[in-house]
Amino acid sequence: MQIDPSRFAAAWAAAWNGHDVDAVLAHFHDEAVFTSPFARQVLPDTGGVLRGKAAIRTYWSAGLARIPDLHFDIEAVYAGVDTLVIAYRNQKGVLVSEVLRFAGDRVIEGHGTYPLQADNPTGARSQR
Template sequence: MSTPEPGEFARAWSAAWNHRDVEAVLAHFHDDVVFSSPVAAELLPGTAGVVRGKAALREYWSTALAAHPELHFDVLGVYRGQGVLVINYRNERGGLVNEVLEFDGGLVRRGHGAYLD
């Protein structure tokens, strides 16, 4: 399994988030993506924090942006594994977050948001 070049991907990913461009972020994801996050559990009750499909992911991220108008990500590091990128970043509240992205054919098939408690 291949992954995109880590630095380029992280720059494009964070620029899309920081410009609040959900469609640019979604361009990196398969239509049948599965994404898990404790924030999704808070914002989308009934999902148990698991969002399935690009349309549902669009709804989740649009809801998150509306709830956090000050959202901003500063990438601290990017790590490559077998078909996986991990983006370590600091969010607008100073919290440390890891985004674990599993790739299939150059697009993200599964993603996981992991937050430092």
């Protein structure tokens, strides 16, 4: 991996906690793909799959508008050959993971993952 996992995770969290979409996107390739069940809620036409920085920017900007108190606290960082997993707690206290695959020093593919017991990534529990 061409990045320092701990430094990347710290910069990633700082960019998110600063609500700086441009700083987060600076870590991504122009052709990056990002998936998230929350993206499916925010932008239903995407099916939760965002292709390219412009689509990712649209989603993240809409997400920040919906969650103005968004904040991430890193719990753990896991490094693979070309993959990084950042486990963090969001502003609702829900443990979430971001799975990032790299091409060189930029993210080419990312996946927001959430616990099965959470019906939505904002942390609201099911009433069922």
